[in-house]
Amino acid sequence: MEQKVILITGTNSGFGWLAANSCAALGHTVYATMRDTKGRNAEKAKALTQQANIQVVEMDVTDGKSITDAIATIIKKEGRIDVVVNNAGIYAVGIAESFTEEDLDNILNVDVAGPWRIIRAALPHMRTQGDGLIINISSVAGRFSFPFQTPYNTAKFAIEGLTEGLHYETKQLGIDVVLIQPGAFPTEIFGKTATGSDTSVLEGYGDLAKVPEQIGAGISQMFEALKPDPQLVADAIVKLIDTPKGKRPLRTVVDPVTGSFSEIANTKVKEQFGHFLTAFGMKEMLG
Structure with missing residues (x-):
């Protein structure tokens, strides 16, 4: 197995933490990035640096x-x-109208503009190499917009569009740009959920304003009953890294709870999109 130099963002918890450890255990050189490595994330940073190859x-x-x-x-x-x-x-939940413009800007700045900044910084080096892989972590909520997490869905829909366009633009340059679409997993992201700051609108929604909290309780019960393992996402990242260039699928669903409907949607869209690109004279981009 060829050893890779890998940059992973958000490694202080969740999928990022697991992916960093999983890739390093296979001998890859991992650069695990996070904020505040000398402050609130100091212990996590220390723990990662004690692992070989990180x-x-x-x-x-x-x-x-x-x-x-x-x-x-x-x-x-x-x-x-x-x-x-x-x-x-950033994950976000609540009545969509309660999210102000500033609230939405904060979510999009991390979830969409953040990856875009990193992609633009990395692509020149990958183009020079004639080789590279960019994996963007999306969500099944990037394919279907679940109610009461609309700003989050908006960000993930944007990541889907960003990745799909780049997937075809950079393939001829030897660079694969792909997505992973996780379902719901019990990671720390649920403990750092963003909510709308304009609570004045909630009264106008009556009992609907209580639904986000009820959804949260339902997700907790689901985690308790089904115990979906976040390591599955790290394993999917490793598999994409190990897959030969040009053979990596654009979308990989990792959702042991509700994944089948996302898989069906992806298959149908891929088929029809192939017809679309062919009609516009871009059949060679399909690979």
Whole structure:
């Protein structure tokens, strides 16, 4: 197995933490990025640096200079960057109208603009190499917009569009850009949920305003009963890294609870989109 130089964002918890450890255990060189490595994430950073093949790098996905500095550090040390895993994100739940423009900007800044900043910083190096892999962590909520998490869905729909377009644009350059669509898993993201700050609108929704809290309780019960394992997402990341270039699927669903309907949607859309690209003279981009 060829050893890769891998950058992973949001490694202080959840899928990022698991992916960093899983990739490092296979001998890949992992640059695990997170914010506040000397403050609230100091213990997580220390734990990762104690693992073989992992180096922790301070990086804030909302700060362009932070990103370019981190990637410059990797290039200086390694001479290349083979894989980027855009995992850092914010989850949001609540009545959509309660999210102000600032609330939405904060979510999109992390969940959409953040990956875009990193992609733009990494792509020049990958183009020079003629090789690279970018994995964007989306969600089944990037394919279907579940009620009461509309701002989050909006961000994931954007990641789907960003990734799908790039997938075809960069394939001819030797760079694969792909998605993973996880379902709901018991990770720390649910403990850092964003909510709308304009609570004045909630009264106008009556009993509907109570539904987000009820959904949260239902998700907790589902986790307790079915125990979906977040390691499945880390395993999917490893599998995509190990898959030969040009053979990686655009979308990989990882959802042991409700994954079948997402798989069906992906299959149907891929088929019809192939007809669309062919009609517009871009059949060669299908691979």
